[in-house]
Amino acid sequence: MANKMKAAQISKAGGDWELVERDVPEPGVGQVRVKVEACGICHSDVVVKDGIWPGLQYPRVPGHEVGGRIDAIGDNVAAWQQGQRVGVGWHGGHDFTCEQCRRGDFAMCSNRKVTGVDFDGGYQEYMIAPASAVAAIPGDLPAEEAGPFMCAGVTVFNALRNSGARAGDVVAVHGVGGLGHLGVQYARRMGFNTVAINRGKDKEELARQLGAHHYIDANATDVVSELQKLGGASVILATAPSAPAISGLVDGLAASGKLLVPAVPLEPLSISVFPLMAKRSSVVGWYSGTAKDSQDTMEFSALSGVHPMIEKYPFDQVAVAYEQMHRGRARFRVVLTFD
Ligand SMILES: [Zn+2]
Ligand SMILES: [Zn+2]
Secondary structure (H helix, E strand, O other): OOOEEEEEEEOOOOOOOEEEEEEOOOOOOOEEEEEEEEEEEOHHHHHHHOOOOOOOOOOEOOOOOEEEEEEEEOOOOOOOOOOOEEEEOOEOOOOOOOHHHHOOOHHHOOOOOEEOOOEOOOOEOEEEEEHHHEEEOOOOOOHHHHHHHHHHHHHHHHHHHOOOOOOOOEEEEEOOOOOHHHHHHHHHHOOOEEEEEEOOOOOHHHHHHHOOOEEEEOOOOOHHHHHHHOOOEEEEEEOOOOHHHHHOOHHHEEEEEEEEEOOOOOOOOOOOHHHHHHOOOEEEEOOOOOHHHHHHHHHHHHHHOOOOOEEEEEHHHHHHHHHHHHOOOOOOEEEEEOO
């Protein structure tokens, strides 16, 4: 094989995309090398582009929605084989030794790494990943669909399946976008009475096609009273990063309901505590999941027919593709593809 490859890097905060040639990296102990076939562009890649991650070191190759194939294996890797199809996601590995890891809660590792932030990610032809951070891609799931499942997919799938909601409960997904269009599909297929909430009528038909039983137009109607007509939501998955809109959802919860927030709005939330107290409801964050959670996400998706809606761009169009994501024009996930 060639010993040089193409990579897209950022070399300073706010810097432009640079297409560079690098040596193909060799996997160290406990690592694998992945030949990247597709890599999703996630809104979180902004932390590398704009330099808003503490301790970030440049140059950095972003990308944590990777679908590809293992093409080399370092020492002390037992579980993976050359040629195996794998994904690499946001969770970039854990130390196995901190208090959380000793309890088996690897996603909460005090020294966890983030792919494409703490080490170079998937905007390149080959990447190195810790063996603990790769997930097996099931069956013939295409690499360009596997990629978005490794961050957007696992985030909403894992949030919903751990939410405590039970079959038949009202579960609302706020925002039909990059996360939300997957959230609606998962909520429906997990057996929830599924509500999609978005501004305007534009996305109503799509939301219903994705599986929503109900659609609430947040421009035309009062979201809270519409949710209360359904008995209140056991869970509201808030995927639209608007602090005022999210804050206003609390009153739409049922007793003991949860407002689940897996995406970060720029502004702090402003929430009255009385309705939380009176209904024993809560506002909780959700943080991604491990590689095994991502594998579960892909397996559930393949089993139940969940698909990300993607726009594909060849790798050397990274600057155009990133802008498409950044300006919110994509429907709904942008994916770089490699020859
Ligand atoms: Zn992401
Ligand atoms: Zn740990």
